[in-house]
Amino acid sequence: MPNILLVGNGAREHAMAEAVLRSTEKPLLFSYMKANNPGIASLSVKTKIGSYSDLAAITNFATENKIEFAVIGPEDPLNNGVVDALAITGIPAVGPTKSLARLETSKAFTRNLVSKYKIPGNPQYKVFKAIGGVEEFLNTLDGIVLKPDGLTGGKGVLVQGDHFATPQEALTLCTQILTESSSLIVEEKFDGEEFSLQCLCDGQTVVGTPLVQDHKRRFDDDKGPNTGGMGSYSMPDHSMPFLKPSDIEEGLEITRQVASALLKETGSPYKGIMYGGFIATKNGAKLLEYNARFGDPEAMNILPLLKTDFVDVCRHIIEGTLDKLKIEFEQKATVCKYVVPKGYGLPADHPDAASSRAKIEIGNVGKARLYYSSVDKKEDGLYLSSSRAIGIVGIADTLDAARKIAEEGVKAVSGPVAYREDIGTNALIQKRIDHMKKIRKD
Ligand SMILES: Nc1ncnc2c1ncn2[C@@H]1O[C@H](COP(=O)(O)OP(=O)(O)O)[C@@H](O)[C@H]1O
Numbered sequence: 001m002p003n004i005l006l007v008g009n010g011a012r013e014h015a016m017a018e019a020v021l022r023s024t025e026k027p028l029l030f031s032y033m034k035a036n037n038p039g040i041a042s043l044s045v046k047t048k049i050g051s052y053s054d055l056a057a058i059t060n061f062a063t064e065n066k067i068e069f070a071v072i073g074p075e076d077p078l079n080n081g082v083v084d085a086l087a088i089t090g091i092p093a094v095g096p097t098k099s100l101a102r103l104e105t106s107k108a109f110t111r112n113l114v115s116k117y118k119i120p121g122n123p124q125y126k127v128f129k130a131i132g133g134v135e136e137f138l139n140t141l142d143g144i145v146l147k148p149d150g151l152t153g154g155k156g157v158l159v160q161g162d163h164f165a166t167p168q169e170a171l172t173l174c175t176q177i178l179t180e181s182s183s184l185i186v187e188e189k190f191d192g193e194e195f196s197l198q199c200l201c202d203g204q205t206v207v208g209t210p211l212v213q214d215h216k217r218r219f220d221d222d223k224g225p226n227t228g229g230m231g232s233y234s235m236p237d238h239s240m241p242f243l244k245p246s247d248i249e250e251g252l253e254i255t256r257q258v259a260s261a262l263l264k265e266t267g268s269p270y271k272g273i274m275y276g277g278f279i280a281t282k283n284g285a286k287l288l289e290y291n292a293r294f295g296d297p298e299a300m301n302i303l304p305l306l307k308t309d310f311v312d313v314c315r316h317i318i319e320g321t322l323d324k325l326k327i328e329f330e331q332k333a334t335v336c337k338y339v340v341p342k343g344y345g346l347p348a349d350h351p352d353a354a355s356s357r358a359k360i361e362i363g364n365v366g367k368a369r370l371y372y373s374s375v376d377k378k379e380d381g382l383y384l385s386s387s388r389a390i391g392i393v394g395i396a397d398t399l400d401a402a403r404k405i406a407e408e409g410v411k412a413v414s415g416p417v418a419y420r421e422d423i424g425t426n427a428l429i430q431k432r433i434d435h436m437k438k439i440r441k442d
């Protein structure tokens, strides 16, 4: 019975906790969270609440409880060096060291790595530390994307057409970004459809998992502000309906080459999740960014489908023997819908903003799975916070059946909440297919 430490408190980590506990080894789960997640708490033998920057509290909790290995969910503790701190006490982890987590925490590092090792997938781009030369480069691009370096909680990237119109406006935004961030990445805007390819990596071997598509916009039809993610789906064949097999192979190959480049560049193997955010274009798969952990919601699509023992998967990642393990996923469709406070993502003066901190009730979710995110469990029931509240997942043989299960689950949550009805619908998927058809013909 191994003792396993889980760091994190979201729905992603709730799904990770569930995957750990499905192991035939009957592991005991110890969870370190920055806020109490009632789902994770109910699966853990012991929990500790504390900050993700308090590395001593995390390592003490681990050593006190004779942890065999740790699994790190979110990017913040990775960025703070939790894996390095655990390693000093002799506890290995699934998750990269602070230096290797630059794959996510520094978009400039990753763009430069891909370029230095001549790996395909980069846009035209330049990294700037000062405004000199920015205007000239902006004028060479057909479409512009601006990215501050460093973690921005998914809210830092500015895209031409969405956030600004002209190169002149871009220049003003660049000046602003450079006052807040040490570096600015200016890059070419791609046209295409995005997909998430979450890979397992032991430093050498890279194993792909079923592809997922996330929906960042707050409202149906991809309208409204960007959010942490309103929901996601995956298909029974583990591909996406708008992709060609070559798109997937290219995404995998880029990730293999990046894993090998990371080893050459830093001298140490990347052990953890390499989540590639890709976009299929008329010229094949291009790289938007990497995350150094599972996606939230995307973890909820793939972990429930994992047939291989997750504890075994973790051990092979840590020991560098992923090539020796057959990793299998069920051939099912999944639809994840986030239930959020009505005011989520809206300005504070919006009439719905007051929905935060209201009480909710959860009825019978039927066949759906429920993963807690930001909810506050008080003596008299569950309360919303200002963030995403509950991830509801439907799993079935077809996408439509999975969507109906998720939909039924969502309807069981009552209170001032909202969700995206269109995620997993045939109409939305047809739109993606048509978009790709049009792009490929141009
Ligand atoms: N080069 C690009 N071309 C087109 N769209 C992009 C590009 N880079 C980023 N985006 C858009 O901006 C979103 C956020 O960018 P990303 O690099 O994933 O950063 P983050 O997730 O940290 O905000 C992407 O999901 C995509 O929609």
Ligand SMILES: [Mg+2]
Pocket (backbone or CB within 6 Å): 277, 289
């Ligand atoms: Mg992203």
